[in-house]
Amino acid sequence: MYRYIAQRLLLLVVTLIGVATITFFLSRVLPGSPVEMMIGFHPTAEQIAAAKKELGLDQPLHRQYVRFVSEAIRGDFGISLRTKQPVVEEIGRRSLATIELTLLTTLLLVVVGVPIGVISAVHSNSPVDHTVRTLSIAGVAFPVFIVGMLLQMLFYGKLGWLPLQGRLSSEVYLDHPFDRVTGMFLIDTLLARDYVAFRDAAAHIVLPLATLTLVTLPLVTRITRNLMMEVLQEDYVRTALAYGMPRRVVYYRYALKAMLIPLMTVVGLTLGFLLGGSVVVEFVFDWPGLGGYVARSIAASDFPAAVGVTLVLASAYLTVNLVVDLLYFVADPRLRRA
Amino acid sequence: MDRLKHLLAALGTALAVAFSPGASAAGTVTLLDSFDVIDWDPAIYYSAETRVVLNIYETLTHYNPDTGEAEPQLATSWSVSDDGLTWTFNLREGVKFHDGSDWNAAAAKANLDRVREMGKGAAYIWDAVTEITATDAHTLTITTSYPAPLDLVASSQYAATMASPAALEQGTDWFMEGNAVGTGPYRLVQWEKSQQVVLEKNEDYWGGWSGDEFDRVVYRLVAEVATQVQMLRGGEGDLMVSTAPADLLHQLEGDPDLVVGVFNSWLNIPLMINVGMAPTDNRKFRQGLTYIMDYAAIANDIYGGYGSVPKSCVPQAMWGSGEHDVAQFDLDKAKMLLEQSGVPKPWKVTYHAYTGRQEIMQIAELYQALAAQVGVEVELLTGEWPVLWKKQTKQESAANMFAVLWWADWPTPAGWLETMFRSEDPIVFNFSHYSNPDYDVVLDEALRLQGSDQAMAVEKFMEAQRIAYDDAIAMCLVDLQKTILHRADLGGVDYNAAYETVSVYNLRRM
Numbered sequence: 096m097y098r099y100i101a102q103r104l105l106l107l108v109v110t111l112i113g114v115a116t117i118t119f120f121l122s123r124v125l126p127g128s129p130v131e132m133m134i135g136f137h138p139t140a141e142q143i144a145a146a147k148k149e150l151g152l153d154q155p156l157h158r159q160y161v162r163f164v165s166e167a168i169r170g171d172f173g174i175s176l177r178t179k180q181p182v183v184e185e186i187g188r189r190s191l192a193t194i195e196l197t198l199l200t201t202l203l204l205v206v207v208g209v210p211i212g213v214i215s216a217v218h219s220n221s222p223v224d225h226t227v228r229t230l231s232i233a234g235v236a237f238p239v240f241i242v243g244m245l246l247q248m249l250f251y252g253k254l255g256w257l258p259l260q261g262r263l264s265s266e267v268y269l270d271h272p273f274d275r276v277t278g279m280f281l282i283d284t285l286l287a288r289d290y291v292a293f294r295d296a297a298a299h300i301v302l303p304l305a306t307l308t309l310v311t312l313p314l315v316t317r318i319t320r321n322l323m324m325e326v327l328q329e330d331y332v333r334t335a336l337a338y339g340m341p342r343r344v345v346y347y348r349y350a351l352k353a354m355l356i357p358l359m360t361v362v363g364l365t366l367g368f369l370l371g372g373s374v375v376v377e378f379v380f381d382w383p384g385l386g387g388y389v390a391r392s393i394a395a396s397d398f399p400a401a402v403g404v405t406l407v408l409a410s411a412y413l414t415v416n417l418v419v420d421l422l423y424f425v426a427d428p429r430l431r432r433a
Numbered sequence: 434m435d436r437l438k439h440l441l442a443a444l445g446t447a448l449a450v451a452f453s454p455g456a457s458a459a460g461t462v463t464l465l466d467s468f469d470v471i472d473w474d475p476a477i478y479y480s481a482e483t484r485v486v487l488n489i490y491e492t493l494t495h496y497n498p499d500t501g502e503a504e505p506q507l508a509t510s511w512s513v514s515d516d517g518l519t520w521t522f523n524l525r526e527g528v529k530f531h532d533g534s535d536w537n538a539a540a541a542k543a544n545l546d547r548v549r550e551m552g553k554g555a556a557y558i559w560d561a562v563t564e565i566t567a568t569d570a571h572t573l574t575i576t577t578s579y580p581a582p583l584d585l586v587a588s589s590q591y592a593a594t595m596a597s598p599a600a601l602e603q604g605t606d607w608f609m610e611g612n613a614v615g616t617g618p619y620r621l622v623q624w625e626k627s628q629q630v631v632l633e634k635n636e637d638y639w640g641g642w643s644g645d646e647f648d649r650v651v652y653r654l655v656a657e658v659a660t661q662v663q664m665l666r667g668g669e670g671d672l673m674v675s676t677a678p679a680d681l682l683h684q685l686e687g688d689p690d691l692v693v694g695v696f697n698s699w700l701n702i703p704l705m706i707n708v709g710m711a712p713t714d715n716r717k718f719r720q721g722l723t724y725i726m727d728y729a730a731i732a733n734d735i736y737g738g739y740g741s742v743p744k745s746c747v748p749q750a751m752w753g754s755g756e757h758d759v760a761q762f763d764l765d766k767a768k769m770l771l772e773q774s775g776v777p778k779p780w781k782v783t784y785h786a787y788t789g790r791q792e793i794m795q796i797a798e799l800y801q802a803l804a805a806q807v808g809v810e811v812e813l814l815t816g817e818w819p820v821l822w823k824k825q826t827k828q829e830s831a832a833n834m835f836a837v838l839w840w841a842d843w844p845t846p847a848g849w850l851e852t853m854f855r856s857e858d859p860i861v862f863n864f865s866h867y868s869n870p871d872y873d874v875v876l877d878e879a880l881r882l883q884g885s886d887q888a889m890a891v892e893k894f895m896e897a898q899r900i901a902y903d904d905a906i907a908m909c910l911v912d913l914q915k916t917i918l919h920r921a922d923l924g925g926v927d928y929n930a931a932y933e934t935v936s937v938y939n940l941r942r943m
Contacts, residue, residue, distance in 0.1 A: 139557050140859050179471050179609060180626070188626070244659065252663060259669065260660055261628055265463065265651045268625050378656050383627040387656070396819060 096424060096431065103420065107413045114409045115402070119163055122398035123156060130176075150176075163402075172403035177395045182403040185388065190407060191278030192262065193384035196300065196376075197369040200307045204315045205362060207308070209351075212319025217346055219324060227320070231313035243306040243379040250302060258299050260381040267295040303380040307373055311365055318361050322354040329353070355426045363419035367412040371404075460648040462923070462940055465661040465670040469627050469654050472554070474608040475594045475615075476547050479554040483590050484674045485630050485652055487934040489531075490594035490615035493522055493541065493573075493587040496844045496931035498697065501752040501887075503584040503844075507536060507595055507616065508573075517580030517885035522587070524571040528639045530597035531620040538567035543598045545575075555591035555842045561884075580884035582845070589843035590932045618938040619650055629653050632937070640938070650937050665691060665920055672919035672926065674935055678791065679737030682916055690921055696928035697750040698915035701743060702731075702796070703853065704836040704908040707825075709866035712776040713833040719905035721770030722782070722834075723760035725803050731911045735795045739914045745898060746849055746909040750930050752887070753846035753879075753894040757902055759909050768807045780809040782833035785825055787818040796836055796910060826860040835864045836910060844931050845883060846894050850876055854901050865906040872900045 130146045138146075147153050151162060166173065172182035215227040250257040258264065262280055273287035281300065284293035326332065327350060335345045374386035385404060392400035424430050470485055472478035478486060494503035494511070508522040528536035542565050548556050561581035566574045575583060587593055597614040600607070611624030618640060619632035632650040634642070653670065655661045658677050662685065664670035682693050704726075706719050713719050732740040747754035771780065782804075786797035794815070801811040814832055816824075824830040841848025855876055856868040879893030901907070915928050917935065925939040 138861070140857075140861050142552065143861070145552075177471070178469070185626075247660070247663065251667060255667070259664055259667070260655055261653070263628070265461075265629055265631070265653060268629060269623060269631055379660070381628070381654065381656055381660070394817065396817075 100421070103417055107410075107417065110413060111406065111410055115164070115167060115406055116160075118402045118405045119160060120156075122396075122402055123159065125396075167406070172406075173399035175392065175397055175400040177392060177397040177400060182400050185400070186385065186403055186407050188278060189383055189385050189388050190411075192382060193370060193373065193377075193386065195279040195281060196303060196307065196373065196382060196384060197366060199300065199304055200311065200369055201362060201366045203304070203308045204311060204365060208312045208315035209319050209358065211312075212316040213323050213346060213351065215316065216320045216323035216327065217342075219320075224320075227316060231317050234309055234313035237310070239306065239310050239375040240379055242309055243302070243376060246302050246306055247379070257301050259302075260379075262296065262299050262383065263292065264295050264299075267292050271295075303373075303376050303382050306376050306379070307369065311369065315361060315365065319354075319358060322357055323350060326350045326353045356423055359419050359422055359426065363415050367415045370411050370415075371408040459942075461651060462647040462649070462672070462937060462942075463651045463653055463664075463670045464935065464937075465655050465664060465673045465675070466652050467654070467656055467658070467661070467675040470611075470624065470630060472609070473611060473613055473624075474553075474605045475544070475596045475613075476551050476556070476592060477553045477605065479591050481933060483933045484935070485632070486594065486613060486615075487590060487617075487932055488619045488632060488650065488937045489613045489617045489621055490596065491617050492589065492593045492595065493524075494584050496585065496588040496929065498750065498930050501844070503588045506588075507541070508587070511584055513583070513885070518577050520575045520577070520583045521568075522573040522575070524573060525639065526571055528616050529637055530600075530616055531614045531635055532597050532599055534597050534599055536595070536616055537570045538573045539570075540598050541565075541573050541595060542567045543601055544595050545593075547601055548592045555589065558586050558589055558592055558843055577884075580881055582884040582887075585844045585883075588931065590934075591842050593843075618646075627654055638938075645941050647937060647940060647942075662918075665918065668920070670920075671923045672917065672935060672940075674917070676916055677918050679735075679739050679916075682739070682918065683737055685918065692919055692921045692923075692926075694917040694919065694926045694928070695739060696915045696917070697930055698913055698928070699748050699751050699840045699848075699930045700838060700913040700915065701746070701748040701840075702793075702836055702838055702910040702913070703746045703849065704796075704800075704834060704910050705825075705853065705864035706906055706908065707828075707831055707833050707835070707864070707866055708904070708906055709828050710831060710833060712774075712780065713782060715774045715776050716905060717770055717774035718776045718780075720760075721767045721774060721807075722804075722809070723905050723908045724763045724767035724770065725807060725809070726760075726800055726908055726910065727762045727803060728910065729762065730799060731796055735792050735799070736911060736913065739916050740911045741914075743909040743912045746902075746907050747846045747894075747898070748912045748930075750912070751841065751846055751848075752844070753883075753891045755891070755895045755898065757895075757898055759902055760905075764803070764807055771807065771809070778808065781812065782809060783812045783814055785821045785832040785835040786813050786815050787821045787837075788815055789818060790838065793836060793838065800834075825864045828866060831864075831866070837864065838913075840933075847876075847880055847883075850894060850897055850901075851880060854897075854906065867901070867904070867906045869900065869904065872897055872904075875900065 130143055130150065130152065151159055170183060175182050175185060178185065211227055215224045218224050247259055251259045271289050271292040273283055273289050273292055276283050276286055280296040281293065284296050332345060332350055335349060371386055371389065373384060374390045376382060377384045377387035385408065389401065389404040392404060466484060468481040470482045471480060472482055475490055491507050493506060493508040495506040497504045507525055507528065509525050511520060511522045513520050524538055524541065530536060545559065545565050549559050549562065561577040561579055562575055563578050564576045568574045577583065595616060600612065600614040613621040618635055618638045620635045622633045623631040630652040634648045655664065658681065661670060661673050665673065685691050706713050706722060708714055728742045732742050743749065744756040744759060745754045784797055786794055797813050801813060804811045825832065825835050839849065852862050854863065854867055854872065856873050857863040860866060875893055876897040879890050879897055882890035882893060917926055917928060919926050922943050924941040924943040926935060927939055928935065
């Protein structure tokens, strides 16, 4: 098993080097120079030349690559051309906002999505099942931004229950300062025992969280349902039921266990997707996460930021996959023996 | 199931109590902006940072759009020597920076020397200057190598604002952490990156306080216009500093809670025609092209009435623009000129249209459709602004036509006539690749005169424009108006074309 882990870690490093190299060359080869973007709207020709020199863009490509690699190894991705803030610092701050949102979403997917899928499978072709399946299709069919904006209109516009955008209210930012220990406001505000700020942070995360959950839930529900349907046809389930074991025990203790591995894969992939794929939600709710950052950086040819974010997202995705694979060993004793 | 219902109900109530949207706190005004500050350094910032920082910083002079002249701000009076080369500014006394230090000639010199030395942002506006001297505590003398309108230059929204010398010593990195120390009515108290910028009243402001101004200003960063509108409606925001599209403004006309303020601006759209590539290297052919556009449709339909048909490629609101006999919409005349040009058929031109502004794309599509009626095929090439900009500066990747949204850095027609039309090598903004010695001579005279004799300068600017329009190097598509959407209970909303900001000092709750 240790040998396996070592192999996987080595593979992870190789993949990251590949990703870094490809993104570096792509960002240099694609048309559109970032320089003009960086120095404002009416630069003089001298200013453009000076900026190119400052960025090292006047150097040959292989020199630029060597410089990039040596800096990246030290964890320095340079200064964003668009926001002019250090890329590492910005990625750090934004990734925590993203992690806060995506981890909660994933949690909800497991706690809500999986049981719904199981119920739907157990009662297949019943009204419950039809309702779940219809809603699933509707959920997949609705674009994310529509779901987000409908929720905004309902809970902010009509009912006035929840805030529209941002991570905190203006007043709370100003009058309730708290230490950004983890960068996840729900945890930080609790650590600071500032319950006003905590409630404000909680109120602000509800709508983006609901939107992300609503649009990814159908996937998890449908896969759970299909997996469960297959397991329910197995002989041992029929046998257990024939012996008169309580249905609840059969479904949740034995059948659910049998589908843990494919389910973990799905949840892991969803989490990996959410880390970089919540762009739309971040735009609609002004959630200062990674997705919006990478989208804007690419549009602005901001290659230090784009390369940095791509690397971070790639490592996160690979790590999630690795963790999921390792969890197989925990879930399945047979693998441990092999 | 019942337990779940109770749980949900309890959760709903808890959240509803936690959050109660509604009007901003008394004494606070909330401005909605889609642009986060990028450069905090006053010598560098060169974009929409002005919306925030011009409430923190001030300049020596302030431009009055009604008179076209500079008025006192941090300088109370000024004079220029007879040869137009030596300017003396008398500085306002008793003014303090937000850090408590004094505003004086040494501070002014420190700011301007730093801008010129760094050469970033809009530093070029001081190109004429040779030396800056603090003659005494409140007298600043500036000498120039040629006559330049320094009183207008000093009113610029870029590269002319005055920061505390102690702040300047801290350097760019310190500014970039979100620091600003000026003399203006508001001081910076918080920058929460990509979420908000907060300013508070500077109690010691030299201009004084009447008592009904706002104590606190929150610039809330909201990416989507639709979200901003909802916040205005909900009372959570008071004013949108970013411009909303015209069709949205028309939808909101019936809303009693909201008002659209309409103001003159220096924004316009010249459509540059490339004189260096076939078939637009033919003057007659270019002239023909200029008659193809339905100018009224751009102002009235694409910009929904928040624009007007121009009489020059310099906005009418800018001094020195003048009224010119620019091309009208006339397809017959266009066809006649195209035929006369001798350019062999089929007629085909390429057109760069950049994405990100729906109006730029709509204009391109309108032109394409109209041109087809007179037998000109227009090939639209689209891309991001920086990409197309770069392509247009090199003849091998340029298009025949390129429409750009434009404005000036400081109050001068040179923002168009020099930046876009004058010979340039390498090309930066001369998207027509126009190089006409006759034009350059007249323009240079105008540039030299604008410091000493504005009336003569206007005449020369007019003459230069006549040459350029006769050569048909650009189509003047539309003069735009600035629209500001705000709540009806917010008074004092005003806009000065020279400054891309809303002055919070003038705002009141009504």
